[in-house]
Amino acid sequence: MAKIGVIVGSIREGRVSEKLAKWVFAEVSKVAESELVDLKDYPMPLFNEPISPRYNPNRQPAPEVKKWLDKMASFDGFVIVTPEYNRSIPGALKNAIDSLGNEVADKPAAIVAHGSSGGAQAVANLRMVLPGVGLVSLPNALFFTNAVGEAINDEGMLKAELQDSPYGPQAQLSGLAATVVKYADALKSVRS
Numbered sequence: 001m002a003k004i005g006v007i008v009g010s011i012r013e014g015r016v017s018e019k020l021a022k023w024v025f026a027e028v029s030k031v032a033e034s035e036l037v038d039l040k041d042y043p044m045p046l047f048n049e050p051i052s053p054r055y056n057p058n059r060q061p062a063p064e065v066k067k068w069l070d071k072m073a074s075f076d077g078f079v080i081v082t083p084e085y086n087r088s089i090p091g092a093l094k095n096a097i098d099s100l101g102n103e104v105a106d107k108p109a110a111i112v113a114h115g116s117s118g119g120a121q122a123v124a125n126l127r128m129v130l131p132g133v134g135l136v137s138l139p140n141a142l143f144f145t146n147a148v149g150e151a152i153n154d155e156g157m158l159k160a161e162l163q164d165s166p167y168g169p170q171a172q173l174s175g176l177a178a179t180v181v182k183y184a185d186a187l188k189s190v191r192s
């Protein structure tokens with residue numbers, strides 16, 4: 001069974017990303033082994049290594065970085081939940097990606113974005129970044145405005161009236177989860 005990491009891209013006090021990620025995690029867990037990966041649990045220095053990690057076979061990462069690398073290496077695919085900050089992604093998420101070596105190469109990633117205006121520029125920016133660490137960026141993405149903060153509770157439950165709509169957020173998320181799992185399974189053969 002594919003193992004999918006759901007990454008919480010914001011570390012801000014009172015973040016919306018956390019409940020959105022819990023909602024994503026619950027849906028992905030229906031079709032895969034899944035784990036919520038909170039960047040708050042992986043505090044890392046700002047990347048400052050002398051050699052690009054993907055091209056440094058003798059890399060000796062600091063223990064707090066190694067903890068992040070080992071966690072990422074344990075997954076077959078990802079859903080990245082990111083807010084839009086200043087037309088891009090949060091610095092903490094970019095730094096976590098910059099710190100990666102080849103742990104995520106040839107693994108798929110879908111994006112769930114949110115922001116005042118829907119997070120489209122966060123998705124566009126993240127899609128430029130992901131290939132840098134070998135991630136296979138999927139066409140799937142979900143976009144939410146700030147209203148999503150009221151539509152999902154702290155436990156990650158979407159309001160009941162939004163759950164059954166055939167084109168609503170729950171149905172869209174279900175499709176996204178199925179696609180990540182499909183690619184996670186398919187790309188295993190690319191990595192072997």
Ligand SMILES: Cc1cc2nc3c(=O)[nH]c(=O)nc-3n(C[C@H](O)[C@H](O)[C@H](O)COP(=O)(O)O)c2cc1C
Nearest residue numbers: 010012015016017083084085086087114115116117
């Ligand atoms: C520093 C900062 C910059 C932001 N820049 C944008 C932006 O460029 N576009 C946008 O749509 N929303 C922007 N927002 C709104 C956030 O996307 C929104 O507050 C979101 O809930 C933040 O995610 P978080 O609560 O998970 O941290 C910004 C918020 C912050 C704190």
